[in-house]
Amino acid sequence: MALSESAQRWRSLNDWLSQHQSFWRPAPFAEPDPAWRRECPALADWLEGLSESAVDRLQEDPAGLAAELSAFTPGLAAWPDVVRVPDWFDAIQAEQATLPETLAVDMPGRKRIQAGAFAAAAAPLAGTLLDWCCGKGHLARTLVRQGNTAALGFEWQSSLVEDGNRLADRYQDPVDIHRQDVMAADLTLPEVDHAVALHACGDLHRQLITRAVAEAVPRLTFSPCCYHLTRQSQYQPFSSVARQCAETLRVDRPLLRLAVRETVTAPVRERTQGQRISVWRLGFDALQRHLRGRDEYRPVPSHPSRLNHGDFKDFCQWAAGKSGLEMPAEVDWPHWYRRGLERQRQVRRHELLRHLFRRPLELWLVLDYAVFLEEHGYRVRLGQFCERSLTPRNLMLDALRVP
Structure with missing residues (x-):
C-alpha cells in the first residue's frame, strides 16, 4: 500500500533527524565536549566564536542560523523545508x-x-x-x-x-x-x-x-x-x-523536553533570573567535577525560591548538601563563578545548534x-x-x- 503524504513526510523527517542526531542528542548543560566538536571542528570554532549580539539575533532567526550552519553541514540547508507547515492564522x-x-x-x-x-x-x-x-x-x-x-x-x-x-x-x-x-x-x-x-x-x-x-x-x-x-x-x-x-x-x-524548550513568551525578568541561576548551576557542576575527580554531570534538583535572593556560595552549599558532596573549608568561589560564566557562554552557543x-x-x-x-x-x-x-x-x- 502506498504511503500517505503524512507518512512519507514522517519517514523523511525521521531520516533527517537520524542523520543529524549527533548535534541534538547531547545536552549542552551536561556535556561540555560533545563528539560533534571533534568531528566538525570548523563548525565548533565558528559557533563558539559568535558574539552575544549574534547569538541573540540567530536565536530569533532559525532559518538564518540553518543557512549559516549549512556551510559546515550541508544537510542543514533543508531546515526551512523540514519545518514548513501551512499557516492557518487569519x-x-x-x-x-x-x-x-x-x-x-x-x-x-x-x-x-x-x-x-x-x-x-x-x-x-x-x-x-x-x-x-x-x-x-x-x-x-x-x-x-x-x-x-x-x-x-x-x-x-x-x-x-x-x-x-x-x-x-x-x-x-x-x-x-x-x-x-x-x-x-x-x-x-x-x-x-x-x-x-x-x-x-x-x-x-x-x-x-x-x-x-x-x-x-x-x-x-x-x-x-x-x-x-x-x-x-x-x-x-x-x-x-x-x-x-x-x-x-x-x-x-x-529528549522529548527539547521539543518544548523555547522562551519566546517568557518575561525579560524571568529570562534574566534564569540566566543567573544557570551560571550558578554550571559553576557548581565544574566544582563538583573537580572535587570528585570525575568528569561527570550530576543533576541537582530544583532549588527553593529563597536562593534566588542569595549568592553563588549559598547556592553551591545548598547543592552540595543535596548531592551528598562534602565541601572543603576553603573554596575559591570567584574562580568557580568565572568557570560558570565560561560554561554558560559555551552552553548558550551549543544550545543554539541543538535548538535548531x-x-x-x-x-x-x-x-x-x-x-x-x-x-x-x-x-x-x-x-x-x-x-x-x-x-x-x-x-x-x-x-x-x-x-
Whole structure:
C-alpha cells in the first residue's frame, strides 16, 4: 500500500533527524565536549566564536542560523523545508472569534487570544463539542459562540469545574463541565460530534487520540503540548509506519523536553533570573567535577525560591548538601563563578545548534499522531493556528472521520 503524504513526510523527517542526531542528542548543560566538536571542528570554532549580539539575533532567526550552519553541514540547508507547515492564522477571523474581554472573566489575556485563534482555525463548527482537560472551560465558551453548538467539558480539578460552570451560567453559555479523570482506565466518551483540546499536555493529549479513535469520534481538533509529561521513559510511536520502521529514532523523556524548550513568551525578568541561576548551576557542576575527580554531570534538583535572593556560595552549599558532596573549608568561589560564566557562554552557543532541532522533533511527534489517525480512518490536516510569538506550541491537528 502506498504511503500517505503524512507518512512519507514522517519517514523523511525521521531520516533527517537520524542523520543529524549527533548535534541534538547531547545536552549542552551536561556535556561540555560533545563528539560533534571533534568531528566538525570548523563548525565548533565558528559557533563558539559568535558574539552575544549574534547569538541573540540567530536565536530569533532559525532559518538564518540553518543557512549559516549549512556551510559546515550541508544537510542543514533543508531546515526551512523540514519545518514548513501551512499557516492557518487569519488575524481578522481570529479577532472576531476571540472572547471579548468583558466576558473573559478569570481568563489570562494570552490564553484568551490563543483560544480565539484556535476557534478561527477550527471553523466551521457544528454539533456537540467535548472540551478535553478544559480547566474553567474558556475554550469551550469561546467555541460555542462561533456557531450553533453546545459543549461538554472534562476537567479533573473540582474547583475549576465549579468556577467554569459558574461562568457558563453567568454568561448563559451552553457549556456543561464535568469532573472527570481522563486517564481513568474505564473512561468512555459521551456521544459528541467533535472533541477539542488546546494545549493538553503529554499523556493527556495522547489519551485523547486513543479514546477518540477507539470510540470513532467524528472529528478531533487539538494542539498538543509538553510532550515530555509522560509515564513512559521512552516515546512509544503511535502509527504502524513508525513502529515498523527499523530506523525509527529512540527518543527518551529528556529528549522529548527539547521539543518544548523555547522562551519566546517568557518575561525579560524571568529570562534574566534564569540566566543567573544557570551560571550558578554550571559553576557548581565544574566544582563538583573537580572535587570528585570525575568528569561527570550530576543533576541537582530544583532549588527553593529563597536562593534566588542569595549568592553563588549559598547556592553551591545548598547543592552540595543535596548531592551528598562534602565541601572543603576553603573554596575559591570567584574562580568557580568565572568557570560558570565560561560554561554558560559555551552552553548558550551549543544550545543554539541543538535548538535548531526543536521544531523538527516536535513535527516528528505530531506527524506520528497524524499518520495514526489516518490509519484509523481519518482525513487529517496539520497547520499552525497562531503566530509563534503568541505561543511556540502553535501546531494544530484537525482530523475528520471519513464515512
